[in-house]
Amino acid sequence: MPTSFFTGTDYALSLPMILLSLFGLGVLIIDLMLPAEWKRWNAITALIGLGFSTAAVMRIQLGHFADGRPLVGSFAYLSNVGGQVVGSVLMDGFSIYFFYLFLLGAAIAILMSAHYLEIEHEHHGEFYALILFSVVGMMCMASGYDLVLLFIGLELMAISTYVLVGFLRRDKRSNEAALKYLLLGAFSSGIFAYGLSLLYGLSGSTNLQVIAQALQRHYSANPKDPIAIVAMITTATGLLFKVAAVPFHQWAPDAYEGAPTSVTGYMSVAVKSAAWAMLLRIFLWGLYPLRPVYLPLLVFVSVATMTVGNFAALSQNNLKRLLAYSSISHVGYMLLGLIASDNITNKTGIQGILVYLLVYTFMNLGAFAVVTSLRRRDIIGDEIDDIAGLYSKAPTEAVLMLLFLLSLAGIPPLAGFYGKYFIFLSLIQTQHYVLASLAVLYAVLGLYYYMRIGSAMFMRPATDPEPVAISPGMQVALAVTAIGTVGIGILPEFFIRAAGWSLGIQQAGTSLLGFLR
Amino acid sequence: MVPLSYYLVLSAVLFACGVAGFLMKRNIITIFMCIELMLNGVNLAFVAFAAHWHRLSGQVFVFFVMVVAAAEAAVGLAIIISVFRTRETLNVDRVNLLKL
Amino acid sequence: MLHLALFSFFGAICVAGAINLLAQRHPINSALSLIVVMGSLAVEFMLLGAEFVAVIQVIIYAGAIMVLFVFTIMLLNAGEEERSAGSRIAVLLGVPALLILMGLVAWVLIRQNPASGTVAAGALPGTPPEIGRLLFRDFLLPFEITSVLILIAIMGAVVLARKEH
Numbered sequence: 001m002p003t004s005f006f007t008g009t010d011y012a013l014s015l016p017m018i019l020l021s022l023f024g025l026g027v028l029i030i031d032l033m034l035p036a037e038w039k040r041w042n043a044i045t046a047l048i049g050l051g052f053s054t055a056a057v058m059r060i061q062l063g064h065f066a067d068g069r070p071l072v073g074s075f076a077y078l079s080n081v082g083g084q085v086v087g088s089v090l091m092d093g094f095s096i097y098f099f100y101l102f103l104l105g106a107a108i109a110i111l112m113s114a115h116y117l118e119i120e121h122e123h124h125g126e127f128y129a130l131i132l133f134s135v136v137g138m139m140c141m142a143s144g145y146d147l148v149l150l151f152i153g154l155e156l157m158a159i160s161t162y163v164l165v166g167f168l169r170r171d172k173r174s175n176e177a178a179l180k181y182l183l184l185g186a187f188s189s190g191i192f193a194y195g196l197s198l199l200y201g202l203s204g205s206t207n208l209q210v211i212a213q214a215l216q217r218h219y220s221a222n223p224k225d226p227i228a229i230v231a232m233i234t235t236a237t238g239l240l241f242k243v244a245a246v247p248f249h250q251w252a253p254d255a256y257e258g259a260p261t262s263v264t265g266y267m268s269v270a271v272k273s274a275a276w277a278m279l280l281r282i283f284l285w286g287l288y289p290l291r292p293v294y295l296p297l298l299v300f301v302s303v304a305t306m307t308v309g310n311f312a313a314l315s316q317n318n319l320k321r322l323l324a325y326s327s328i329s330h331v332g333y334m335l336l337g338l339i340a341s342d343n344i345t346n347k348t349g350i351q352g353i354l355v356y357l358l359v360y361t362f363m364n365l366g367a368f369a370v371v372t373s374l375r376r377r378d379i380i381g382d383e384i385d386d387i388a389g390l391y392s393k394a395p396t397e398a399v400l401m402l403l404f405l406l407s408l409a410g411i412p413p414l415a416g417f418y419g420k421y422f423i424f425l426s427l428i429q430t431q432h433y434v435l436a437s438l439a440v441l442y443a444v445l446g447l448y449y450y451m452r453i454g455s456a457m458f459m460r461p462a463t464d465p466e467p468v469a470i471s472p473g474m475q476v477a478l479a480v481t482a483i484g485t486v487g488i489g490i491l492p493e494f495f496i497r498a499a500g501w502s503l504g505i506q507q508a509g510t511s512l513l514g515f516l517r
Numbered sequence: 518m519v520p521l522s523y524y525l526v527l528s529a530v531l532f533a534c535g536v537a538g539f540l541m542k543r544n545i546i547t548i549f550m551c552i553e554l555m556l557n558g559v560n561l562a563f564v565a566f567a568a569h570w571h572r573l574s575g576q577v578f579v580f581f582v583m584v585v586a587a588a589e590a591a592v593g594l595a596i597i598i599s600v601f602r603t604r605e606t607l608n609v610d611r612v613n614l615l616k617l
Numbered sequence: 618m619l620h621l622a623l624f625s626f627f628g629a630i631c632v633a634g635a636i637n638l639l640a641q642r643h644p645i646n647s648a649l650s651l652i653v654v655m656g657s658l659a660v661e662f663m664l665l666g667a668e669f670v671a672v673i674q675v676i677i678y679a680g681a682i683m684v685l686f687v688f689t690i691m692l693l694n695a696g697e698e699e700r701s702a703g704s705r706i707a708v709l710l711g712v713p714a715l716l717i718l719m720g721l722v723a724w725v726l727i728r729q730n731p732a733s734g735t736v737a738a739g740a741l742p743g744t745p746p747e748i749g750r751l752l753f754r755d756f757l758l759p760f761e762i763t764s765v766l767i768l769i770a771i772m773g774a775v776v777l778a779r780k781e782h
Contacts, residue, residue, distance in 0.1 A: 014758060021765055028772070088758055126776045133769050140762055148578055152759045155585045156766045159592050163773030166596050169781075175600045178777075182593050183548060187539055189589075190555035193582060194532055197562040197575075201525075204570035206578065226725050519624045522726040524665070527628045529722045531654070534635040537715040541707045546644045546690055550651050553682070554635060557658055560674075568665040576670050576743050577751050583677055584763050588770035590682045594689045595774035607695045 012063065013091050015056040016099060017136045023049025024132035031125025039123045043114045043473070046128035050107050050135075057099045060091060088146035088207075097354060097502035098142035098277045101361060105270035106135045108365045108477050113262040115471030116372050120260065122168055131266065134160035138274035142281070147196050147206040150278055154192070154242070157274055158185050161267060165259040177258025184241065184251040192238025198231035199286070208286040216289040223292075232290050236297060239282065242275035245335065246304040249328050253312075256324035257382070261375065264320055265368030268327045273357045276334065280350065284343045291342060298339050299435070306332030306442045313449045318382050319371050322449060323364070326408060329446060330360060333423055336435055340426040347503050348429055352422030354499040359415035359488055363407040366481030370401040373470050373478075384453060389462025397468065398457045400482050405450040407485045410443050415488035418496065524565035532558030545600070545607050549593055556586050623664055630657040642697045644690050648683060655679040667743040 011018075027045050034041055089095075110131060117123040137160065140153025162185065166178025200206055203214030218225050237248065244252040256264045287294065309329025316322040334353050341349030373394075374386050391398040407416035420443060427436040470478070488495055535555030542548050560579045567575025601607060634654035638647045655678050662671035752760050 017762070024765075088756065124776065126772055129772065130769060133765055136762065136765060140758075146756075146759075148574075148581055148756055148759045149762070151578075152581055152585070152762050152766065155588070156762060156769070159588055159766065159773065160769050162592055162596065163769070163776060166599060166777055169599055169777060170603075172603050175596070175603055178596045179545070179600050182589075182596055183539075183545075183552075186549070186552045186589050186593065187536075187555075189585070190532075190535065190552055190559065193556065193559040194562065196578075197528075197559050197566065200563065200575060200578070201566035201569070204566075204572055206574050519621050519664075523624065523628075524661075525726050526723045527631060527661070529726070530632055530719055531635055533715055533719050533722070534632075534639060537711050538639045541639065541711045544644050544695060546686065546693075546695060547638075547647050550638065550644070550647055550686060553678075553686075554638065554651060554654065557655060557678075560670075561658060561661060564662050564665050564667045564670060567667070573743065573747055573751050574755070576667050576748060577756055579667070579670050580673065580748070580752070581756075581759060581763060583673065584766065587677060587682050588766050590685055591770045592773045592777070594685060595778040597689065598693065598778045601693050607693060 013060060013089060015059070016053045017139050019053045019056055020049055020132045020136050020139075023052065024129040024136075027125050027129045027132065031129075034125070036123075039118075039125065040114050040473075042125040042128045043110050046110050046132055047107060049132055050103050050110070053135075054100070054103050057096060057103070061096050088149040089143050090145035091143050093502035093504065094277075094281075095139075095143035097498065098273060099139055101273050101357060102135050102138045102142070102270050105266060105273065105361050105365065106131050108361075108369075108480060109262055109266035109270065111473040111477035111480075112265060112365070112369050112372050113260075114473045116260065116262050116375055119375055120168055120171075122260075127164065127167060130160045130164050134164070135270070138270060138277075141274045142277035144278075144281070145208050145285075147200065147208070147211075150281070151193065151196060153274075154278065155189060157271060158189065158242075161263075161271055164263045165255055165267070167263065168260050171258075173258035174260065175258075177255045180258075181251050181255040188238045188241030188248065191234050191241075195231050195233075195235030195238060198227055199235065202228060202231060208281070211286050212288055215287065219289045219293075228290060229293060232287055232294055233297070235282065235287065236294060239275070239279045240301060243272060243279060243331050244328055245301050245331050246308045246328070247301075249305070249308065252328060253321050253324045256327070257318055257320045261320065261368060261372040261382075264324075265365050265372065268323070268368070269361045269364050272327070272331070273361065276353065276357060280338070280353065283338065284350070288342070288344075295339060298335055302332050302335035302339060302435075303438065304332075305329065305335065306439065310442050310445050310449075313446070316449070317384050319384060319387060319453070320382050322384075322453070323367060323371070326446065326449070327364065329442065330356070330408075333420060333439055333443075336432075336439055337423040337426055339435065340423070340430045340432055343503065346426060346430055347500075348422055349426030351496070351499045351503055352419065352426055354502060355422055355492075355496060356419030358495055358499070359407070359419045359485070362481045362484030362488065363404045363414075363416055366404040366478065366485060367401065367408065369474060369477045369481060370397055370404070373397065373468055373474050384456050385463050387453065388456045388460040390457040390468070392462055394468045394470070397470065397478070400478055401457060402454050403482060403485055405454050407489065409447045409450045411447075413489045415485045415492070417489065418492045422496075521565060521569045525562060528558045528562040528565065530558075531555075531561065534558075543608055545597055545609050546594075548609065549590070549597070553586060553590070556582055620664060624661065627657040627660045627664075630654075631661070644695050645687065648686050648690060651686075652679050652683050655683065665743075669743050669745050669748050 023045065027042050030045055031042055110128060113127065117127060134157045137153045137156030140149050141157065144150040144153055162178055162182045165181050166174055168174035199211050202218055203211040205211065215228060218228050241248040256268065259267065306329055309325050309332055313322050313325035316325060334356055337349035337353040341347055343350050403414065407414035410416045410420040424436050424439060532555050535551045535558060538551030538554065539548055542551060560582055563575040563579050567573060631654050634650045637650040641647045641650065655674060659671040659674040662674060
């Protein structure tokens with residue numbers, strides 16, 4: 001049972017969130033004192049904050065494995081194996097993996113944004129503060145084991161993202177994107193909250209473990225218990241809205257197209273990873289006893305998502321919309337991983353989802369970094385026409401974009417291949433052959449629209465002669481994402497083992513930062 | 518003594534009215550108010566279950582839902598004002614630059 | 618008996634307010650009916666023993682959030698809703714679907730009646746000290762994260778709605 005007061009280990013376990021909040025406040029205060037030309041110091045402060053937070057996460061990770069005993073606090077419990085979880089936070093390998101992912105996505109997004117916001121004349125410090133606070137929300141979503149913390153984290157991330165999407169106040173599309181995202185996001189939060197109320201009603205507690213035990217009792221007593229089924233459907237609806245799965249994907253193309261491009265990149269990567277972390281946490285730890293009930297629902301959603309995502313992307317001329325639909329189709333592939341494995345008998349699918357999210361962070365942010373850099377005087381840089389002839393204007397960028405596109409399509413030896421590989425492997429291991437062949441067919445279809453962009457870059461002449469300027473921050477962002485995409489493709493073992501470690505898969509290997517046990 | 522199911526029916530009715538209003542209404546502010554109605558239905562469900570299980574955590578969740586509703590209302594109305602400034606209309610059918 | 622009577626009376630007011638919110642065409646009328654819904658919900662909370670929640674429902678939800686809505690409606694001078702073809706179809710399909718859905722839900726829930734038990738008025742001490750004890754011990758981290766949430770709401774509203782300089 002939890003003790004009643006805040007202990008030292010609670011402080012250590014919540015240090016990443018505390019540091020990010022402090023640095024967010026610091027950015028807000030510094031912004032008041034900075035003159036207009038020095039606004040990029042906001043970005044640098046935010047990056048320093050992300051660095052401190054990463055150090056705090058590393059301290060938690062090493063602190064756990066240094067003496068082998070889990071850290072127990074009054075509201076948090078650090079554990080890598082089963083056992084009774086008390087308190088609202090479960091800081092296991094799963095959480096730590098996602099914490100690194102969020103920090104990485106936020107850092108690359110901040111690097112991409114500085115020059116872009118200067119061009120748009122909206123270079124306010126609040127942007128960086130909002131990114132830092134949204135990472136705090138994401139951390140709550142990934143490590144939360146209590147419905148209250150999950151809900152608050154979700155709303156914190158969502159509300160900061162609503163503001164980020166609408167950040168270009170004079171742009172009509174940005175306003176409209178923020179409005180649509182807000183309305184549908186609030187609607188899905190309402191449905192999700194209703195599902196949470198029913199889960200609370202079935203179990204009397206907001207702790208996921210107690211809920212799982214209560215659902216086990218209800219399900220074995222009556223497999224057609226209507227309240228449990230309605231609870232599962234409404235909770236799943238809310239979660240699938242956040243990941244933009246079909247038929248709840250309507251907000252994604254509009255929000256992605258209207259938002260500032262660096263925010264779109266951030267949304268498609270970090271916000272999606274956080275939504276996936278919460279989805280996996282609830283489906284695998286909380287709603288696990290209802291797995292036979294939600295599996296058909298997931299199969300339907302996954303097939304529909306892959307279909308709509310791939311076919312809609314075929315006809316798009318707007319780069320951001322095309323990448324939005326491709327993003328939707330990637331969610332379809334990841335759902336297959338959840339269908340295939342249940343984290344108890346088979347963990348390959350979940351490992352595949354984690355690896356997929358990691359490589360997706362690199363390659364999608366890289367693609368959006370290239371699209372962001374297309375924004376120059378008088379040209380928004382959204383359409384395929386704007387990227388035409390990029391090879392003649394900025395050859396490095398064009399080659400990097402080609403790498404990112406090939407990786408998104410899943411071509412070996414680039415990183416995207418390993419994401420899809422593990423998911424297909426898990427499907428075959430659990431004998432879902434039809435789903436596996438369907439997924440492979442859709443992946444081949446995806447190659448077509450990625451190559452449309454590629455051919456526009458290399459084969460078509462440029463539509464305007466203005467050169468593409470790349471700021472230093474953007475150069476670093478492109479370098480990091482490119483190294484990640486190619487590096488993970490060539491040397492994937494470290495990252496695959498990291499994903500396996502976070503799920504508790506025992507693997508042999510030398511000790512390196514405690515990832516490999 | 519009122520059966521728990523009566524409270525749940527009332528909560529479900531409010532929630533369903535909110536969902537129906539969200540899908541049917543055309544004025545942006547009214548759509549937003551329907552979301553608030555949905556959250557009120559959720560609040561009633563939480564308090565009813567809290568009374569049924571004799572635990573207070575349901576009421577604490579209501580507290581958090583209210584804070585979230587307040588934050589969402591603040592940001593949502595700011596976005597609506599921002600949209601209105603560029604568009605002069607509050608009809609959701611007219612706010613449609615982003616087409617398929 | 619009194620409990621059932623009070624529940625039914627205020628429950629009827631809630632449902633009437635909700636339906637009125639949907640039926641009215643001017644948003645200010647919808648806002649006022651939503652305030653009525655929230656007020657009667659506060660009484661329902663009181664009947665369930667949640668005194669603190671009932672009070673903050675009136676103070677925060679009806680007293681602050683709805684005032685913000687009314688203020689915005691008046692500021693933007695929103696007019697009556699127009700009837701378009703789309704909205705007529707939505708109403709024609711939506712209202713029967715809603716009634717069927719609610720009938721289904723009510724039937725399922727009331728059939729489960731024997732298993733659910735009853736709720737007595739004032740059974741639970743929902744007073745501020747008890748809730749405070751939970752907020753500052755078991756739910757301390759969400760409580761502190763909530764303060765960050767309020768900060769970004771304030772910051773976001775200012776960033777989005779302030780005048781250009």
